[in-house]
Amino acid sequence: MLPALLPDPDMLKTGWKCLCPRCKEASLYAPGFTLDVRKECPNCHLRFDKSDSADGPAVFLVFILGFLLVPIALWVEYAFHWPVWVHAVVWGILALALTIGTLRPLKAYIIALQFKHRDWS
Numbered sequence: 001m002l003p004a005l006l007p008d009p010d011m012l013k014t015g016w017k018c019l020c021p022r023c024k025e026a027s028l029y030a031p032g033f034t035l036d037v038r039k040e041c042p043n044c045h046l047r048f049d050k051s052d053s054a055d056g057p058a059v060f061l062v063f064i065l066g067f068l069l070v071p072i073a074l075w076v077e078y079a080f081h082w083p084v085w086v087h088a089v090v091w092g093i094l095a096l097a098l099t100i101g102t103l104r105p106l107k108a109y110i111i112a113l114q115f116k117h118r119d120w121s
């Protein structure tokens with residue numbers, strides 16, 4: 001049997017909402033604007049110290065955002081000829097906003113994938 005080529009929509013939803021991968025009800029993260037994962041789920045008591053996403057989310061974001069933003073920036077340059085400082089401001093702010101906005105969900109998605117495919121006991 002071939003492995004599934006498309007991501008599991010349920011895992012994507014769990015990651016996007018930053019929820020516990022087992023009960024899908026409590027937040028994976030400690031309160032506040034942080035990337036710190038809780039020690040355990042307050043709802044189902046799943047211990048999150050087995051998870052280790054390491055640099056995975058940041059590396060994926062570098063590749064995904066670079067793949068998306070660089071061609072768009074090149075197209076804008078050839079179509080509109082913005083000054084260099086406008087490119088630096090626009091693409092810098094956009095890259096920073098997309099990174100901050102998607103890093104937590106991507107880390108939660110990777111932890112959900114680890115929960116699904118690894119021995120968590």
Ligand SMILES: [Zn+2]
Nearest residue numbers: 020023041044
């Ligand atoms: Zn839970």
